[in-house]
Amino acid sequence: MPADAATANPLTHRSEFASGLRPRRHRHLLRHVLNLEDFERMVEHRLPRAVFGYVSGGAEAGVTYQHNREVFAQWRFITRILRDVSRRSTATTLFGRTYAAPFAIAPMGASAVVGYDADNRMARAAMDANIPFILSANSITPLEELAQTNPHAWFAAYQKPAAENIQAMCERVAAAGYDVFMLTVDVPVGSNRENNIRTGYTMPLRPTPRLALDGLSHPRWLAGTGLRTVLKRGVPAISNIDPTQRPTIFSRTLGGVTGHAAFAWEQAELIRRHWKGRFVLKGILSKEDARIARESGVDGIVVSNHGGRQLDGSVSPMDVLSEIRAETGDMTVFADSGFRRGTDVLKALALGAHCVLIGRPFLFAAALAGEAGVEHAIKLLSREIDTDMALLGVSAVDQVDASVLR
Ligand SMILES: Cc1cc2nc3c(=O)[nH]c(=O)nc-3n(C[C@H](O)[C@H](O)[C@H](O)COP(=O)(O)O)c2cc1C
Incomplete structure (x- = not known):
């Protein structure tokens, strides 16, 4: 294929050659992916059971995981007609920056074990599509490297509660150029994920x-992700949970990196004092906590049950979004956990969210077809939101309010 033909086709982007799969193969695969849920079906047998289970699974009996998908059915839309929706836009302004659509790629730890260089690939696709990408502290890609890939990326922290650690982490993240610091607050301890025990997935990896x-x-994953990562990038290490340390995924010191039971509002307020940019708390489900966040000077909250991966039996963000919104004042409100469709996103906007985060489908997309997969996922969801807005009779995301729902 001539070089210019390769650049003209979005599926033959530079990184696609690097993914180990030929671009034509990607195109063939992605033709079968018509919505975000298709990625999971497509990738299930391509990933080792332990890796697939780590991403797809929820906590304990999976009650919350399942509820996260079922909850959307309780609302129906009331469409409006003859409103000239020919000049509609999905553009969304968050923290003073205008993005192309009201959804973002959620922080996901150890992504680069699932798909080769997945953090950079998701970050690049997000930047090209102008949607936010959020890097997890638990990722293998150092936050400094990721900021080179996508200078507009946000950072989501897990960290030790010691004051000097908090200050040093804030300084490290600021020095790398990040504007948005998210603190994940729904992991005082690691949760009980039985499927990980069954498939043999542990952290540290044994x-x-x-x-x-x-x-x-699963030779395709072994050659294309496992061995390739070790050969090209070294033994994977968790790169962003500590100001200086980078324990490998085999390191005994890794146990409990996410769960810090001693974390309290006092530590969140300390971060607020040290962090000069936008500060977001991720993992709120109670209106009282939303109020405390607002009074503590937080700029945004993510109403989230962590994709059903923490406390099984917890409510879905959709169950509590409108009562939380009543407490949020000027804070920016995000929601996540189980969002897969344009209609899901519009329902959250109608209940008061400004933007939705989506996790698993983007990581599965990266595992299936690298950056082209993530681009495809972003396009599918953007197109659904755009079409659904037109059918609903709205031209801008801020026109989506409670009146569109029954
Ligand atoms: C594989 C995986 C790893 C995750 N790691 C993190 C993490 O490191 N930090 C965090 O705040 N949330 C993490 N999450 C939760 C996501 O940020 C998000 O809340 C959740 O995936 C949303 O649900 P969804 O996957 O149904 O869209 C992770 C989720 C998955 C699937």
């Missing part, structure tokens, strides 16, 4: 014959 067999029986 190599076992079963895991080796799992990897060997």
